[in-house]
Amino acid sequence: MPDNIKLADTQHIVRGNDAEVATLDPANAEGLPEIHVIRDIFEGLVIQDKDGNVIPGVATSWETSDNQTFVFKLRQDAKWSNGEPVTAHDFVYSLKRAVDPTFASANGWYLKLTMIQNIAEIIEGEKPVESIGVKALDDYTLEYTLESKVPYFVAMTGHTSMMPIPKSVVEKYGNKWVSPSNIVSNGAFTLDKWVINERIELKKNPEYWDSSDTILESVTYIPFENQTAAIMRYTAGGVDITSDVPTHLASKLQKEQPDAYTVVPLLCTYYYAFNTTKAPFNDERVRKAASYTMMRDIITDGITQVGNIPAYTFTHKYIAGFEASQPEYARWTQTERDQKAQQLLADAGYGPNNPLNIKLLYNTSENNKAIAVGIASMFNKNLGANVELENQEWKSYLVARKAGEFDVIRASWCGDYNEASTFLTLLTSDSDGNYAFYNSNEYDKAIENA
Incomplete structure (x- = not known):
């Protein structure tokens, strides 16, 4: 802690979380919340x-x-x-x-x-x-x-x-070992209270090895699936940190609160996965057509407006020691992409007399909705697709994602470590993180031999 910093009398921070957590068992954690x-x-x-x-x-x-x-x-x-x-x-x-x-x-x-x-x-x-x-x-x-x-x-x-x-706590309490009254942990904080869909309260762990350098005394996590509600709570002083900015407020907040508005780079890729196990996206031509139709620059510059970078590779462009070769279509104009997409779709047997019918699933969030609406519009305008948007709260979304109850699904992946394999291995056939259920022996062998 810098010498010139005067600490507040109460060291408590309230943090907005992306959703209600699905579990606090480290072995089963799947999402950022x-x-x-x-x-x-x-x-x-x-x-x-x-x-x-x-x-x-x-x-x-x-x-x-x-x-x-x-x-x-x-x-x-x-x-x-x-x-x-x-x-x-x-x-x-x-x-x-x-x-x-x-x-x-x-x-x-x-x-x-x-x-x-x-x-x-x-x-x-x-x-x-x-x-x-x-x-x-x-x-x-x-x-x-x-x-x-x-x-x-x-x-x-x-x-x-x-x-x-x-071990002793897990074996004594079974699945209930992570409840506030039972849990024993080894981090800087311990779980004090957990009110479902309302808040999680943590308190400083005096037994933590670096407790003397842990300044905060307590942390409260509040689940927000509505980013505007999170910003309103922040503006009212009820939240100290919120990690997701509503797309429609991004420019306004950047201008009005320049000191508070901070863009932090994340080793993450936000993407849409196509369900490759059933029509229409079991056809590579349809997957390519849909990908070409997504106007990435329009999404990053016109919808999200928070500093996202258009992605043409799944692996993050700034991962250590990695230089991805860009696909050919990344150099095309959008008109060229649209024309190629329409040709691929026609070759696959789809058109005005046989339009694509797509169920697009995303987890509840204003920002996810804004992107989904934009992409649905792109699919409809260029591909003539009929798109049904479906949003689900986080826990239900996880179940539907695992069961493959979608045609297209919103997803994201943040690297667990700074090396290309944290992204590339996600799409191997036996990966539970392979939400598209993509199956390629050739790809699996390439990763295995890398």
Whole structure:
């Protein structure tokens, strides 16, 4: 904390969250609403600084000589919120629970990407959980053995699914272990109250190893699926931070509140996924036609207006060490794209006498709606498509997304670590993050051999 900063008497911050969290179990966290809170109350081996660099969390150091065997040294002052020590055994238990097919973690696909020895076979039920390539060499030394070299493995351990959880508490309370009266965590804060669809209250964890440098005493998360409501609450002084700005207010807020309005770069891609398992988007020509029709610059400059960059590749353009080759159509004019889209659609058998009928699903949000309305208009104008828009609150949306109950779905992905594979592996056939259900043996092999 800078010397010239005078702190307020009460160190409490109220933060607007994107939606009501679906879970606070680190092994099952899928979306940003959950991850925002979980990162406050749990801590993995490593964390990130404000610039996205990997820095020590529970681990004080790590070493590898071959990028295949990694040994982490844990800090001996790390404690659970009940005062008990956080040990290497907690990390082993947490990972074994997450990969156990009887638990069926929502992040099993991610854990497979770590290439930890036997992890894929364990998740598929083909090998016993005890055969996983992780072990506690002693209370404060943890060793991972991988099946192949993964140079960025250390960064991968920061994912929520690899955070430690307290074995005794989980086994005592089962699925209710994350309720305020039961939960034990190891992060800078602990869960104090959780009022569904109203607020989550956290309080400072005095047992946290860096508690002396934790300035805030408490944090409140308020779920907002309506961004205008969040801004109104902010303007009235009821919220200190809100991370999503309504598209129709972006320019106004930028001018009227220049000190408060801050654009922070995120390693995220906002995209639309086509359901490749059924017509019409099981036809590559239709998928290309729809993609060509999306006027990315109109969406970023005319609808969102918050500094988004038009994307022509799924992997973020600013990811470390990555330079994506742009597709040919990125250099076309929009007129050329539209003409090609109409030709592809006609070749696929669609036209005025057989129009596309599309169900477009998005999770409740003013900004998501604004983009969806814009894209539906583009589909209708250039492709003659009939588009049905459907919005669902976050938890229902997750269920529908998993079940494939859509033709087109709004989605986004934020890199779990700063390396291209965090995006590229998402579209492999066995990835649970593959919302389009895209299946290509050629692509899978290319990723495997990369």
